Amino acid sequence: MKKEEIFKALFEAVVEMDEEKGKDAAQLLVKENYNPLEGIENGLSKGMKVIGDKFNQFEMFLPDLMMAAKVFDSAMTILKPHIAAGSELAPKGKVVIGTVKGDIHQIGKDLVALLLETGGFEVHNLGQDVSTFTFIEEAGRVRADIIALSSLLTTTMVAQKELIDTLKEIGERERYIVMIGGAPTSQKWADEIGADIYGENAEKGVSLALEFMSKK
Amino acid sequence: MVHFLEIMDRALEGRFTSANDFDLSIFVPKLREVVKKYGIKYDPENPLSCDDDLADRVFKAGIELFAEVGVYCVDTKRIIKFTEEEILEGLAEAPRYPVFGEGNDAKVLVARKPESEVEPWCFLGSGGAAVSNERLFESILENYALFLPLANSITAPTIKEIEGRVVRTRSPLEILASIRSSILAREALRNGGRAGLPIMNSIASAGSDTAKIAGSQFGLRPTDGWLIGTMAEMKVNFERLNEITYVMNLGGHVVAETAPILGGYCGGPEGVAVANVAYHLISILLMKGSCQLTFPIHLHYGCTSTRDVLWANSVSGQAISRNSHFPFFILNYVAAGPMTEMCFYETAATVINAVISGGSIEFGGVAKAVEVDHFTPMEPRWASEVAHGVLGMSRSQGNEIVKKLLARYEDDIPKAPKGKTYEQCWDMKAKQPIREYRQFYQKIKAELAELGVRFKY
Numbered sequence: 017m018k019k020e021e022i023f024k025a026l027f028e029a030v031v032e033m034d035e036e037k038g039k040d041a042a043q044l045l046v047k048e049n050y051n052p053l054e055g056i057e058n059g060l061s062k063g064m065k066v067i068g069d070k071f072n073q074f075e076m077f078l079p080d081l082m083m084a085a086k087v088f089d090s091a092m093t094i095l096k097p098h099i100a101a102g103s104e105l106a107p108k109g110k111v112v113i114g115t116v117k118g119d120i121h122q123i124g125k126d127l128v129a130l131l132l133e134t135g136g137f138e139v140h141n142l143g144q145d146v147s148t149f150t151f152i153e154e155a156g157r158v159r160a161d162i163i164a165l166s167s168l169l170t171t172t173m174v175a176q177k178e179l180i181d182t183l184k185e186i187g188e189r190e191r192y193i194v195m196i197g198g199a200p201t202s203q204k205w206a207d208e209i210g211a212d213i214y215g216e217n218a219e220k221g222v223s224l225a226l227e228f229m230s231k232k
Numbered sequence: 233m234v235h236f237l238e239i240m241d242r243a244l245e246g247r248f249t250s251a252n253d254f255d256l257s258i259f260v261p262k263l264r265e266v267v268k269k270y271g272i273k274y275d276p277e278n279p280l281s282c283d284d285d286l287a288d289r290v291f292k293a294g295i296e297l298f299a300e301v302g303v304y305c306v307d308t309k310r311i312i313k314f315t316e317e318e319i320l321e322g323l324a325e326a327p328r329y330p331v332f333g334e335g336n337d338a339k340v341l342v343a344r345k346p347e348s349e350v351e352p353w354c355f356l357g358s359g360g361a362a363v364s365n366e367r368l369f370e371s372i373l374e375n376y377a378l379f380l381p382l383a384n385s386i387t388a389p390t391i392k393e394i395e396g397r398v399v400r401t402r403s404p405l406e407i408l409a410s411i412r413s414s415i416l417a418r419e420a421l422r423n424g425g426r427a428g429l430p431i432m433n434s435i436a437s438a439g440s441d442t443a444k445i446a447g448s449q450f451g452l453r454p455t456d457g458w459l460i461g462t463m464a465e466m467k468v469n470f471e472r473l474n475e476i477t478y479v480m481n482l483g484g485h486v487v488a489e490t491a492p493i494l495g496g497y498c499g500g501p502e503g504v505a506v507a508n509v510a511y512h513l514i515s516i517l518l519m520k521g522s523c524q525l526t527f528p529i530h531l532h533y534g535c536t537s538t539r540d541v542l543w544a545n546s547v548s549g550q551a552i553s554r555n556s557h558f559p560f561f562i563l564n565y566v567a568a569g570p571m572t573e574m575c576f577y578e579t580a581a582t583v584i585n586a587v588i589s590g591g592s593i594e595f596g597g598v599a600k601a602v603e604v605d606h607f608t609p610m611e612p613r614w615a616s617e618v619a620h621g622v623l624g625m626s627r628s629q630g631n632e633i634v635k636k637l638l639a640r641y642e643d644d645i646p647k648a649p650k651g652k653t654y655e656q657c658w659d660m661k662a663k664q665p666i667r668e669y670r671q672f673y674q675k676i677k678a679e680l681a682e683l684g685v686r687f688k689y
Contacts, residue, residue: 074540077499078531079260118401118439120306123464123496123531170362170390170604171406171439174398199534200362200602217532 019050023059026091030063033083035090042094052095060088064134072219078127085134107138109229112155113164114142116175121198125166128197128215131222132164148179155192161232162225164215167198176201177209193228197221233325234318234517236480243473246302246310251467254304254311255497259465262300263503266293272502272547279542279638280585280631287346287550294509294551295319301510303462303518306469314517322517326558330485330522332385332455337428339384341523343559344590346550349624352592355525355561356380356612357387359597360436362604363654364392366412370420372609372654375663377424379609382616385432385457387594388417392604401439409437410447418451432457432487432594441471445478454484459525461489462514465497465507476520487561488521490514494541495531501544504528508548516558524552525594527563533645534600535567537578539638545582546589553590561594562586564615567644569599569606569651571669574641576614576676580685581637583618588630593619598651605653610665610673617677621685633683 022045029038038060045055067084070076113129115121122144133139140158142150155163167173176196183189196206197215206214212228215221249258266272270289275281295316302313314322329340344350357376363369369391376386391399391409399409413435421429434452438444444458452458458479460472479486490511498504508526515524528545530538536545545562552560564586566578575598586593595615599606622630657669665673681687 074495074500074532078496079256079499082256120463120469123493127531169401169439170392170602171399171401171409171437174400199600202602 017044017048019045019048019054022048022050023055026055026059027063029091030060030084030087031066033080033087035087038087038091039094042091046094046098052098055095056092060091064088068131068134078123081127081130085130088134108136108226109161110138110140110158111162111164111225112140112142112151112158112160113166114146114151115144115166115168116172117145117147118175119167119169119172120144121166121168124168124198124218128164128166128218128221131218132225135222135226137225148175148182151179152182152186152188160192161229162193162195164195164197164221167196167201170200173198173200173205176211180210193225193232195221195225233322234314236477236520239312239518240473242312243305243308243310246305246312248310250309251304251306255465258311259301260497260499262297263498263506266296266506267502269293272506274501274540274543276539276543278631279539279546280588280627280634281543281546281550282627282631284550284554287547287554290505290547291509291551291555293506294513297506298510298513301466303514304467306463306467312468312518319513319517322513323556323558326516326556327522328557330559332432332457332485333430334428334453334455337426337430338455341559341592343553343557344592345553346590347588347624347626348590351623352587352619353384353559353561354382354616354619355385355387355432355592355594356383356616357433358389358607359387359563359565359594359601360390360433361597361599361601361607362390362392364604366391366394366416368605368654369413370416371660373417373420374424375609375658376612377421377426377429378663380613380616382620383429383612385430386421387433388413388431388436389607390436399437406438406440406443407446410435410443411450413437414447414451430456433459441474444475454482457485457487457522459487459489460519461491462511462519464491464493466510466514468518480520485522486520488515488519488524490524490526492528493531494528494544501540504541504544505548505551508544509551512552512556512558512560524558524560525563526560527565529565533567534602535565535578535645537564537566537582537641538645539642542581542585542634546585549586549589549591560591562591563594563596565597565600567600567648568641569603569649570608570611570653571657571672572649572651573676574644574648575611575651577637577641579611579615580618580680581634581641583615584622584630584685585634587619587622588625588627599648603650605655606650608654608657608665608669610657610669614673614676617687618680618685621680621687625684629684633685636683
């Protein structure tokens, strides 16, 4: 099969959210010895862009994004081992993300995590109700570039400030880019506490994360 | 009705699965299946729906969804399920006439029907938005009592700082803020001349069960309302079940809070409408509520005044009010803030939609309830006057008004003005709105009267 046809199959698999189709196309790409990076760029990523655009236009919703990402990940699992050494598809950065202590909201945070992942970041999603200590410990363990904190309550957003203050206190503030988001937060709040990025919405947060990483 | 201990058994023994599996392999596929099966389709031309058959199909879809999916207990990672028979039994046995408040402010909360002449219950205040300190908290509550003659219950704000310290959840500061909220709220309502008025959102400052239960000892009564929430979508945890256990044994009222998210796992407005019905049933069977308080909300815009959310509220509101005697409220969050035309148009649209569709109202959150100190008694007063101004109005007439209002604000939702603060709009000494705001109010009122709202005064 021609490589363009396989790229098309990869693209369609993501857009149609068909995991089996994605796996089959990825395996065929490998079998035919075509460049997996081209398959990712011309097939999988293009498909995710279509899904992302539809999501932003409210034609598709979070479950669609997640299912498309699952197709993307399944195909990537097959392609990754065949990416030639030296042309390794390096992650754009490493992110530790979670909802702060005392807060159990997750949907917005999971959306950001998903967009970061499909945007090329290695994401460590710590879940909800995450203490400052856990954020910092995990960021150190995985050697994160970005710590991303979500808060949906006015009574929990202070934890975003606490993390930044703690990083300063232990001399590690410069080590991380700190991104904040969530309904009660704002650019004013981000400036007040010294956060690097305010994610007004998921897409903006991710695009700023990419921008910051490109300057790092 | 399934006993609460039986629910606990199911939380401990139900099918074990991850939250991710529950969301993507159980909830989402079933919801999409019933939306398709019952032919539920969003109609953007009619945000205030006039379709009885659609409403009844949405109700059936909601029953089927709940019976198949159940509720996920986050702490045990198990699914609490109910049979269709139990659901129908619960519907039949659900509370009909809960009484809230004391003395002259005691009142029976009744369910309504679409286009009903029955006055909606007006649960008024800040929608849980935050004030920066205790002084403003007390002031605004006293002014709610003085300035909201149509209020049947109050929604008190969250206190952001206590004794100059920022309140944080699960700390002694949260306990202190919750205790202080109860004491101050009760006293403020008394000072405003409405000592018996129920506080229906219990303690907005309390994020944890400990704080809510502790704080309630300092002024809440069994005839107030304990706002206790589910988690999106169709989930519950032990903290909320702890609160329910406490309130049940107190003989108090659980105000079961639910909030399906448009754009999240529910997908679009069709999924939100069906999920809202499932949540109504959860409010009865699992939450042991005296009523449901629901606010379907837009994932991207953080408000309930968008066309698609209005439609979902309207359709599910009619589904519920046509098929259930269990009272429910629609809580609205508007994007714009105080003393802006947009805020008042959004408020009118959401309230007209809710009342004519058979709901009572909670109002509510202005500036999305995320801007500290950005709310006054004027906005809930407006909501209550509009609510009373559309009693008995037909859905078709209401729909025309809502569409005209949407035309005035919907394109501005992404960049809504946050408006002014309480202290900028309110004469703190005279305990009334500033002249400019009073004039503004009368101007907007005249506009809405022109559109067909029949104000009482």
